[in-house]
Amino acid sequence: MRFNPWLWGTGGDYLTPDGKRSALDTAESLEGFRWYVELVTKHKVVPPGVTEQGAQEVRT
DSSP states (O other): OHHHHHHHHTTSSSSSSSSOOOOOSSSSHHHHHHHHHHHHTTTTOOOOOGGGGTTTHHHH
Protein backbone atom coordinates (compact mmCIF):
# COMPACT_ATOMS: atom_id res chain seq x y z
CA MET A 1 0.00 0.00 0.00
CA ARG A 2 2.21 2.73 -1.28
CA PHE A 3 0.01 5.71 -1.92
CA ASN A 4 2.68 8.40 -2.01
CA PRO A 5 2.87 8.83 -5.81
CA TRP A 6 -0.90 9.13 -6.12
CA LEU A 7 -1.34 11.22 -3.02
CA TRP A 8 1.44 13.68 -3.82
CA GLY A 9 0.70 13.59 -7.55
CA THR A 10 -2.66 15.22 -6.93
CA GLY A 11 -1.31 17.76 -4.45
CA GLY A 12 -2.40 15.83 -1.35
CA ASP A 13 -0.38 14.94 1.70
CA TYR A 14 -0.57 13.00 4.95
CA LEU A 15 -0.29 16.04 7.21
CA THR A 16 -1.06 19.73 7.02
CA PRO A 17 1.98 21.98 6.41
CA ASP A 18 2.31 22.70 10.14
CA GLY A 19 2.35 18.94 10.85
CA LYS A 20 -0.40 19.20 13.46
CA ARG A 21 -3.37 17.64 11.66
CA SER A 22 -4.19 14.98 9.13
CA ALA A 23 -4.57 16.20 5.56
CA LEU A 24 -6.05 12.94 4.28
CA ASP A 25 -9.53 14.47 4.11
CA THR A 26 -8.58 17.32 1.76
CA ALA A 27 -9.97 17.38 -1.76
CA GLU A 28 -6.46 16.83 -3.16
CA SER A 29 -5.75 13.80 -0.98
CA LEU A 30 -9.14 12.25 -1.68
CA GLU A 31 -8.56 12.72 -5.41
CA GLY A 32 -5.29 10.81 -5.10
CA PHE A 33 -6.98 7.90 -3.36
CA ARG A 34 -9.83 7.93 -5.90
CA TRP A 35 -7.33 7.78 -8.75
CA TYR A 36 -5.51 4.86 -7.11
CA VAL A 37 -8.71 2.89 -6.53
CA GLU A 38 -9.96 3.51 -10.07
CA LEU A 39 -6.81 1.96 -11.53
CA VAL A 40 -8.24 -1.33 -10.25
CA THR A 41 -11.99 -0.82 -10.30
CA LYS A 42 -12.63 1.35 -13.34
CA HIS A 43 -9.63 1.10 -15.66
CA LYS A 44 -8.72 -2.47 -14.67
CA VAL A 45 -5.03 -1.90 -15.34
CA VAL A 46 -3.83 -3.19 -11.96
CA PRO A 47 -4.63 -6.69 -10.67
CA PRO A 48 -6.73 -6.46 -7.46
CA GLY A 49 -4.22 -8.33 -5.27
CA VAL A 50 -1.46 -5.84 -6.01
CA THR A 51 -3.18 -3.12 -4.00
CA GLU A 52 -2.98 -5.31 -0.90
CA GLN A 53 0.80 -5.75 -0.99
CA GLY A 54 2.24 -4.41 2.21
CA ALA A 55 -1.10 -4.58 4.02
CA GLN A 56 0.37 -6.91 6.63
CA GLU A 57 3.03 -4.31 7.38
CA VAL A 58 0.31 -1.79 8.19
CA ARG A 59 -1.49 -4.19 10.53
CA THR A 60 1.59 -4.95 12.64
